[in-house]
Amino acid sequence: MSFLSALFYDKCMKATEDACLIDWRKDLLKDINGSILEIGAGTGASLELYPKTDGLHITLSEPDKNMRAQLEEKITSKKLSNVSVLPCPSESISSDDNSYDYVFASLVCCSVNDVNASLKEIKRVLKPDGKFIFLEHVAAESGSNRRKWQNRLNPFWKRLAGNCHLNRETENLIKAAGFVLEDVKRESMRKAMSLVRPTIRGIARMS
Numbered sequence: 001m002s003f004l005s006a007l008f009y010d011k012c013m014k015a016t017e018d019a020c021l022i023d024w025r026k027d028l029l030k031d032i033n034g035s036i037l038e039i040g041a042g043t044g045a046s047l048e049l050y051p052k053t054d055g056l057h058i059t060l061s062e063p064d065k066n067m068r069a070q071l072e073e074k075i076t077s078k079k080l081s082n083v084s085v086l087p088c089p090s091e092s093i094s095s096d097d098n099s100y101d102y103v104f105a106s107l108v109c110c111s112v113n114d115v116n117a118s119l120k121e122i123k124r125v126l127k128p129d130g131k132f133i134f135l136e137h138v139a140a141e142s143g144s145n146r147r148k149w150q151n152r153l154n155p156f157w158k159r160l161a162g163n164c165h166l167n168r169e170t171e172n173l174i175k176a177a178g179f180v181l182e183d184v185k186r187e188s189m190r191k192a193m194s195l196v197r198p199t200i201r202g203i204a205r206m207s
């Protein structure tokens with residue numbers, strides 16, 4: 001992301017965050033405890049939505065230096081002591097095997113270079129009984145008008161929007177990586193551009 005895109009990211013997302021994302025993030029994160037890695041944490045939209053539990057240690061990874069600068073500024077200004085930051089991409093996470101109780105991704109699988117490699121890494125760093133929590137915008141139903149436009153505009157969109165793909169079939173990719181989906185909600189992302197409205201969110205465990 002350019003310096004300017006990172007600088008205005010929170011402002012651009014505010015209406016959508018207020019309309020639905022904040023509630024979805026809170027709901028997904030409400031029961032967690034132990035250790036969590038959030039991949040592609042961006043500017044830290046979820047930072048304040050983690051439960052205020054003593055036993056929670058949060059690791060945020062963010063490879064983009066401009067997004068990471070915003071993230072680190074928020075952590076410092078909020079004096080959060082249970083949070084650490086890694087600069088690695090999700091395709092090569094700089095953590096040992098079996099490190100985390102949870103991995104969380106929100107609006108990230110659309111943007112990574114290699115979703116399959118990222119999911120393999122997520123499995124590697126999760127403990128055997130760990131859980132992958134996800135909130136992603138995804139491809140619209142196959143054959144729908146919206147899907148046709150997603151396919152058409154994807155080559156241009158990903159260049160403009162930090163490698164964000166409009167038409168990734170993320171749910172299928174998560175299943176194909178060997179995760180078992182416990183619970184998936186499919187909902188329209190309110191106050192967002194039509195092409196990114198279809199979302200999935202839920203929890204997957206290791207098979």
Ligand SMILES: C[S@@+](CC[C@H](N)C(=O)[O-])C[C@H]1O[C@@H](n2cnc3c(N)ncnc32)[C@H](O)[C@@H]1O
Binds near residue numbers: 042090
């Ligand atoms: C749309 S933003 C979402 C940020 C944040 N997760 C949120 O919910 O607001 C996508 C993020 O994915 C990050 N990203 C892009 N490629 C990545 C990769 N290979 N590994 C990890 N994060 C990546 C971007 O730098 C950006 O911060």
